[in-house]
Amino acid sequence: QSALTQPASVSGSPGQSITISCTGTSSDVGRYDYVSWFQQHPGQAPRLMIYDVSYRPSGVSNRFSGSKSGNTASLTISGLQAEDEADYYCSSYTTSSTRVFGGGTQLTVL
């Protein structure tokens, strides 16, 4: 049950686009289209931003999008805003019927 691999940090200026990667294996990310992305602001519970690789829950801005290629999933945030500054986590369902998270990525809006 190894954690998915995410970059520790990414940054971008307001208005720019950034992409956060999430690398797993053929037993999780590469096997199922059940990758999710979560946003967490300090002191708050995580919030679902993307599910099933690329679907946005109601209420999530269309500036957030997800994709997957092979064992790597990606979250792209376009038109960066100050309020996007937060930690982002990916997760995936696995062949063991367990779930696994990435280590998290701290997004800084410059």
Add this chain to the structure above:
Amino acid sequence: EVQLVESGGGLVQPGGSLRLSCAASEFTFTSYDMNWVRQAPGKGLEWIAHISGNGRSIYYADSVKGRFTISRDNAKNSLSLQMKSLRAEDTAVYYCAAGWRSFDPWGQGTLVTVSS
């Protein structure tokens, strides 16, 4: 509005036990698989346990297998996590979260501190 509220956290000595609860409201609890996810201070999220809507399928992370037990009472719209043989590394905020392949919604979390 769908709401999950955790309770039962606190300070416990190493080797001790604690039971967490998660109360659900404003959604059809039996229709949802449920999970416990924890976050150690300053660290990332860690999925630790999952239970199906009818309670028949249960899965654990290796880090808690044999020490933690997840259960649910659908009549009371309640989820529980019985924790025993607690270790310092179990110190974390524990969240309950709904879903079988994703997690939504989440509770606000309850802090468990394992220390002498």
